[in-house]
Amino acid sequence: MYTNPYNIAKTIVNLLDAYSEDLNHIIARYQSRRKLTVLTGMRKVVPVSSYPVLEIEVTDANDEWATTHGQRPTYNFKLTLTLKCEKEEVGLEYICTLTTELVRILTSPQNIQLPVEGQQRFSPDGVIVPSYIMDGLVDNVSYALSRDGTTRRAEFSLWTKIHEPYPDVFFTKGSILESSSSA
Numbered sequence: 540m541y542t543n544p545y546n547i548a549k550t551i552v553n554l555l556d557a558y559s560e561d562l563n564h565i566i567a568r569y570q571s572r573r574k575l576t577v578l579t580g581m582r583k584v585v586p587v588s589s590y591p592v593l594e595i596e597v598t599d600a601n602d603e604w605a606t607t608h609g610q611r612p613t614y615n616f617k618l619t620l621t622l623k624c625e626k627e628e629v630g631l632e633y634i635c636t637l638t639t640e641l642v643r644i645l646t647s648p649q650n651i652q653l654p655v656e657g658q659q660r661f662s663p664d665g666v667i668v669p670s671y672i673m674d675g676l677v678d679n680v681s682y683a684l685s686r687d688g689t690t691r692r693a694e695f696s697l698w699t700k701i702h703e704p705y706p707d708v709f710f711t712k713g714s715i716l717e718s719s720s721s722a
Contacts (some may be wrong), residue, residue: 543657546658548579550653551595551616551697562575562641565637565669569626569633575637576590576722577593580594586695593618593641595618596617598700605702608704609703609704609705610702612703613698614698615697616698616699617694617698620637621690621692623690627688630684638693639643641699646675651672651675652673652674654671655672655701661706663704663706670703671702675700676697677697678698679694679698680695
């Protein structure tokens with residue numbers, strides 16, 4: 540597991556930035572002059588002037604051997620969308636519509652296999668090549684409303700899977716021990 544999950548979060552930010560016109564068009568139907576703010580990491584406080592805001596936080600990573608010489612780590616993220624809508628009668632429609640569009644973008648087959656921003660990996664023959672997200676899906680969308688009736692939140696999980704092959708030279712039995720003992 541050598542992929543930095545922060546680089547995956549940056550890749551998600553860049554993906555959503557590529558769809559900013561579509562996302563901001565939805566926002567404009569409910570709040571003119573507002574745009575989606577996307578942040579890596581959760582913040583203690585986000586100014587209301589930044590709403591709607593999507594925060595992307597890595598939660599955990601799991602690894603498994605995919606082949607004899609390759610691992611497939613799964614990186615899990617929690618995405619939190621927070622918005623404030625003074626028009627209570629359209630608040631639920633607003634949060635559901637924007638969340639649905641975010642999920643559509645994140646799970647579109649066109650967006651699944653993206654190069655991971657600033658991340659490289661070994662190819663099976665030992666050459667350094669760009670690393671790619673090979674799969675991903677959104678799970679567990681939940682919605683919440685504050686007591687004042689104007690602040691709404693949607694939280695959902697996103698998992699991404701990366702294939703990380705190791706070159707054959709990494710599997711030469713005892714090569715690390717032999718080279719360190721001869722020094």
